[in-house]
Amino acid sequence: xxxxxxxxxxxxxxxxxxxxxxxxxxxxxxxxxxxxxxxxxxxxxxxxxxxxxxxxxxxxxxxxxxxxxxxxxxxxxxxxxxxxxxxxxxxxxxxxxxxxxxxxxxxxxxxxxxxxxxxxxxxxxxxxxxxxxxxxxxxxxxxxxxxxxxxxxxxxxxxxxxxxxxxxxxxxxxxxxxxxxxxxxxxxxxxxxxxxxxxxxxxxxxxxxxxxx
Amino acid sequence: xxxxxxxxxxxxxxxxxxxxxxxxxxxxxxxxxxxxxxxxxxxxxxxxxxxxxxxxxxxxxxxxxxxxxxxxxxxxxxxxxxxxxxxxxxxxxxxxxxxxxxxxxxxxxxxxxxxxxxxxxxxxxxxxxxxxxxxxxxxxxxxxxxxxxxxxxxxxxxxxxxxxxxxxxxxxxxxxxxxxxxxxxxxxxxxxxxxxxxxxxxxxxxxxxxxxxxxxxxxxxxxxxxxxxxxxxxxxxxxxxxxxxxxxxxxxxxxxxxxxxxxxxxxxxxxxxxxxxxxxxxxxxxxxxxxxxxxxxxxxxxxxxxxxxxxxxxxxxxxxxxxxxxxxxxxxxxxxxxxxxxxxxxxxxxxxxxxxxxxxxxxxxxxxxxxxxxxxxxxxxxxxxxxxxxxxxxxxxxxxxxxxxxxxxxxxxxxxxxxxxxxxxxxxxxxxxxxxxxxxxxxxxxxxxxxxxxxxxxxxxxxxxxxxxxxxxxxxxxxxxxxxxxxxxxxxxxxxxxxxxxxxxxxxxxxxxxxxxxxxxxxxxxxxxxxxxxxxxxxxxxxxxxxx
Numbered sequence: 004x005x006x007x008x009x010x011x012x013x014x015x016x017x018x019x020x021x022x023x024x025x026x027x028x029x030x031x032x033x034x035x036x037x038x039x040x041x042x043x044x045x046x047x048x049x050x051x052x053x054x055x056x057x058x059x060x061x062x063x064x065x066x067x068x069x070x071x072x073x074x075x076x077x078x079x080x081x082x083x084x085x086x087x088x089x090x091x092x093x094x095x096x097x098x099x100x101x102x103x104x105x106x107x108x109x110x111x112x113x114x115x116x117x118x119x120x121x122x123x124x125x126x127x128x129x130x131x132x133x134x135x136x137x138x139x140x141x142x143x144x145x146x147x148x149x150x151x152x153x154x155x156x157x158x159x160x161x162x163x164x165x166x167x168x169x170x171x172x173x174x175x176x177x178x179x180x181x182x183x184x185x186x187x188x189x190x191x192x193x194x195x196x197x198x199x200x201x202x203x204x205x206x207x208x209x210x211x212x213x214x215x216x
Numbered sequence: 217x218x219x220x221x222x223x224x225x226x227x228x229x230x231x232x233x234x235x236x237x238x239x240x241x242x243x244x245x246x247x248x249x250x251x252x253x254x255x256x257x258x259x260x261x262x263x264x265x266x267x268x269x270x271x272x273x274x275x276x277x278x279x280x281x282x283x284x285x286x287x288x289x290x291x292x293x294x295x296x297x298x299x300x301x302x303x304x305x306x307x308x309x310x311x312x313x314x315x316x317x318x319x320x321x322x323x324x325x326x327x328x329x330x331x332x333x334x335x336x337x338x339x340x341x342x343x344x345x346x347x348x349x350x351x352x353x354x355x356x357x358x359x360x361x362x363x364x365x366x367x368x369x370x371x372x373x374x375x376x377x378x379x380x381x382x383x384x385x386x387x388x389x390x391x392x393x394x395x396x397x398x399x400x401x402x403x404x405x406x407x408x409x410x411x412x413x414x415x416x417x418x419x420x421x422x423x424x425x426x427x428x429x430x431x432x433x434x435x436x437x438x439x440x441x442x443x444x445x446x447x448x449x450x451x452x453x454x455x456x457x458x459x460x461x462x463x464x465x466x467x468x469x470x471x472x473x474x475x476x477x478x479x480x481x482x483x484x485x486x487x488x489x490x491x492x493x494x495x496x497x498x499x500x501x502x503x504x505x506x507x508x509x510x511x512x513x514x515x516x517x518x519x520x521x522x523x524x525x526x527x528x529x530x531x532x533x534x535x536x537x538x539x540x541x542x543x544x545x546x547x548x549x550x551x552x553x554x555x556x557x558x559x560x561x562x563x564x565x566x567x568x569x570x571x572x573x574x575x576x577x578x579x580x581x582x583x584x585x586x587x588x589x590x591x592x593x594x595x596x597x598x599x600x601x602x603x604x605x606x607x608x609x610x611x612x613x614x615x616x617x618x619x620x621x622x623x624x625x626x627x628x629x630x631x632x633x634x635x636x637x638x639x640x641x642x643x644x645x646x647x648x649x650x651x652x653x654x655x656x657x658x659x660x661x662x663x664x665x666x667x668x669x670x671x672x673x674x675x676x677x678x679x680x681x682x683x684x685x686x687x688x689x690x691x692x693x694x695x696x697x698x699x700x701x702x703x704x705x706x707x708x709x710x711x712x713x714x715x716x717x718x719x720x721x722x723x724x725x726x727x728x729x730x731x732x733x734x735x736x737x738x739x740x741x742x743x744x745x746x747x748x749x750x751x752x753x754x755x756x757x758x759x760x761x762x763x764x
Contacts, residue, residue, distance in 0.1 A: 155349055168329050168333070
């Protein structure tokens with residue numbers, strides 16, 4: 004076998020950390036899919052994500068580890084929990100009534116994907132970047148983003164802005180725009196329509212009112 | 217370095233302009249009035265592209281520009297040509313929007329910001345020589361266009377179209393991303409030239425040479441890589457084919473086109489398509505190359521595209537025949553136009569003449585670019601004329617609405633007829649020459665069956681295009697039916713006149729503009745129609761992206 008470039012844990016301590024968090028990640032994933040209560044599923048996912056982040060850190064990929072915590076644990080899972088809370092009891096899925104056939108299909112799919120993963124890990128030579136001591140650290144990732152990657156880094160700003168503007172455009176469009184004269188309650192026409200208008204006899208509104216009738 | 221930054225000018229103009237417009241929109245008291253500035257921004261970007269084009273620069277200069285930006289974007293003639301098409305289409309679409317949104321009480325400043333930033337995304341996509349850049353560009357333009365589709369929030373149809381487009385589009389983007397990830401996993405590169413280079417090398421077994429079972433291991437590696445590169449190719453084709461709406465990835469097209477405000481429909485039909493086809497040209501020819509030269513099996517993509525092309529033409533045209541709504545008819549016709557363009561794509565990597573400089577392949581790539589330009593001006597005109605034919609509450613939607621328009625409002629009817637004739641491919645207009653180029657390159661390359669398919673489908677298309685004219689000039693409206701009343705607006709008139717002038721100019725001097733397209737293809741840094749080793753692309757970046 005060609006040596007995989009992401010090196011396996013070398014020291015005992017790294018090994019211990021790896022085994023612990025790998026087991027935790029598997030447990031978390033199982034908890035996510037097996038639990039009936041959606042909140043417990045979300046917590047399982049949270050555990051899984053945190054364990055993965057620890058594995059990344061263990062491999063020396065500091066940046067990835069921190070980002071994993073910030074984005075997935077900090078934002079995605081929290082959003083899930085929000086949605087579950089908002090849905091309330093509706094979030095609980097009813098008893099799964101699907102028969103043995105569907106379960107067999109699901110099991111086959113899991114076995115297939117698992118087999119593919121095993122095959123990939125065992126036989127496929129991935130083209131991986133050379134692992135150095137600094138690979139994946141904040142320092143290196145940061146300098147890549149601001150040196151070689153500056154062009155896409157800046158242009159992603161446009162992507163984020165267009166997403167915000169798009170959301171805004173759709174949210175604001177809920178009410179059809181009315182001409183400004185309709186919307187403004189102090190416009191001449193509006194005042195003239197009101198019975199209790201105190202200055203009904205003011206020249207401007209009187210003229211308008213005549214014109215209307 | 218300073219003049220290298222010039223190459224970014226079209227993108228910079230649109231980006232800075234877009235941000236400025238956001239501020240202007242936030243601080244102005246009344247809504248509206250942003251249509252002309254948006255159009256001006258786009259035309260300025262188009263002028264910048266033209267200026268960069270005429271400024272020239274040798275292939276060496278262009279290659280240097282690419283290295284300066286680490287090979288993310290190509291700043292070659294192909295990019296400039298596409299940038300010009302994108303900016304032209306975007307500018308005309310925003311002029312249309314100025315009239316349409318005001319008439320239909322949709323005038324909100326976000327429309328123009330979205331349009332401008334979406335054009336930025338289109339330019340990124342059109343110039344991208346790196347899969348990361350392809351994805352960023354694709355997402356930028358997609359997010360903008362999803363929002364434009366759903367812009368008419370009070371209309372259920374608009375919402376339906378936007379939601380369908382969004383969901384299916386996200387799925388397509390995920391497919392594209394998956395394909396890119398597979399390529400990265402196999403090659404360790406995201407830049408197109410690097411991927412191509414890594415894929416064309418046989419799997420390296422030096423590290424384990426002499427060990428037991430080494431040969432077997434290498435053989436497995438080779439097989440896996442060939443298979444996976446086919447999978448990646450299919451996924452990338454699917455992701456991009458979705459954006460151009462070719463069958464069988466066309467389900468969203470009619471709903472999104474019909475639901476979107478008409479200027480947004482025009483924008484989707486021309487600008488997004490131009491960018492996506494540009495990316496397709498670069499990614500497919502640039503990475504997977506010609507079927508015989510590359511070691512990978514994924515060079516078989518022309519066969520796949522031939523299927524997509526024939527299906528798009530046939531399905532698009534046949535369903536268009538059955539439509540009663542003119543806007544839906546135009547949507548299906550745009551699917552079939554995508555098929556015609558794909559037909560030219562099939563020819564781009566002609567294998568046997570690759571070694572000799574690839575003039576047939578280049579001709580086909582030039583036919584693609586020319587078609588995109590022709591299609592942009594004709595389609596903007598057609599949608600503009602459709603806008604002109606109706607006003608608020610009395611829109612022209614179905615064929616019945618158009619009945620007798622020739623008598624009631626000859627100007628609008630004349631404009632619609634003219635652009636529809638160009639779409640149908642009638643000789644004095646540019647549509648004819650666009651199709652002619654496609655057919656010629658197919659015949660030259662020995663794909664006469666493909667050429668035949670284009671001809672037959674053009675004949676089918678003629679039926680529903682002429683039906684519009686028959687309705688307008690030869691029938692009278694049913695008594696009591698809601699008729700479309702034409703609207704009048706200086707911006708709209710200007711757009712129609714400008715598009716008509718371009719349709720005629722391109723149609724009267726087709727050779728001249730085809731030569732521009734050919735020049736665009738020839739002076740391309742990234743391999744567009746020629747393998748990197750081909751004679752006329754010496755600067756084709758053997759060194760460019762390896763810096764990463």
